Amino acid sequence: MSTKVPQNSNDPEIDLVQISKKINIFFGRINTSIFRSIQFFIRNWVIILILVAIGFALGVVLDNVQKTYKHEIIVTPNFKSTDYLYAKIDLINSKINERDTNFLKNVVGIQQPKILKSIEIKPIADVYNFITNKPENFQLIKLMAEDGDIKKILEDNITSKNYTNQLIILSTSQKSSDKKLIQPLLKYFNKSEYYSKIQKETYFNVVSKLKEIDSIIKQIDGVLSNFSQTTTGSLKNDKLVYYNENTQLNDIIKTKDALLNEQSFHRIELIGFDKIVKENSVSINIENKKKFFLKFNFLLPLIFYCCLYSGSNPEVFIESNSYLLIKKLNKYF
Structure with missing residues (x-):
């Protein structure tokens, strides 16, 4: 016995027709709303301008107060x-x-x-x-x-x-x-x-360290000065060729350079330790600057206009919110 169910080839066409109808209804409502808004503005343009002016002025005052x-x-x-x-x-x-x-x-x-x-x-x-x-x-x-x-x-x-x-x-x-x-x-x-207390002790320690660094740098300068004098005396002898592979001199110079960097760091550090x-x-x-659409001088005229429009056209207000109302009621029934 065959269990095949005959397929309805018209289903896609029906769905497309329904979708197109809903789209037409949607755009039709938009056109109607625009037309009603234009009519409403033409009929009440004086009141609207007054409300917009009042809302703008009140918004400017509130914006200044709320700074x-x-x-x-x-x-x-x-x-x-x-x-x-x-x-x-x-x-x-x-x-x-x-x-x-x-x-x-x-x-x-x-x-x-x-x-x-x-x-x-x-x-x-x-x-x-x-x-x-x-x-x-x-x-x-x-x-x-x-x-x-x-x-x-x-x-x-x-x-x-x-x-x-x-x-x-x-x-x-x-x-x-x-x-x-x-x-x-x-x-x-x-x-x-x-x-x-920590500030006092830290400041004292840094100052003491700077004194020690100054003392070491003076000692290094003395060693370098003696070496310079020895080298100068040796060079006066034309028949003497002086050659030294001792790397301790380079180490002394590097040590002095590191101490000078540390010295400058601690001196700057003391400036902030007060x-x-x-x-x-x-x-x-x-x-603090607000964005334009968040300012009262923009929001209040818009709110006044919406209140006037919804009050003069309650059916539009009810229609636009009917879906939300029905959705809330369905939760209880």
Whole structure:
């Protein structure tokens, strides 16, 4: 007995006809909506212009009121105080969220605590400086990169905290000044009895090391001076040929060069050691620019027009939202 089911060859044609009908209906609705919108504008153009003008004016006022300003501080946490700095900023941010203006004004020292909206810190990725003269850091990154993405590793919180420079970003609702906002904040960061002791000892150690380097360089200069005098005296004898294969002189010169590099490094290092958290750059009152379509002077006229249009044409509003309404009702029935 045959079990074959006869195939309907007209099914594809029926499907295409239905699809074309739906497409025509869709574009027909669009054309109808455009036509109704044009008619609506012609009938109510005076009211629309008034609403647009009111919305634009109100939007300009709100945009000016809602302005926010960004302040950036590039700092260098010295004496391994990066975690300390991050903890302090987390504390300040929590107090901002709690609106604890008493803490911000009396403890931190910010003179305008009410305008402060947020504070955050981000590392400034500088992998080259991170591995320069630090072979252990290079080996660490190399080892970690074998098991993962190098970009993720460099941006990882544990790795990024060890970068030399960090960026502190503050957001305020009004303009402020360096004296009222930045300096009190930096002063608060540098109030630490523990790190002050480390700062004092580290500074003393570096100064002592510089004195030792200066002493060694003077000794090397003395050796080179004696050698130069000996060589000059030997060259005065025309019948004497001087030849020396001793490589110790080259080693002495290389040692002096390395000591000079170390000396210059420590001298520059001492410049930043005057503070626990050293500020390198400060930029204040950077206005946060919104995109045009997110500004109130664009949104409010559009909202007013849509409200007027939906109020004058409720059937259009209902038709456009009927599908969503039916879909929600189907969940309960």
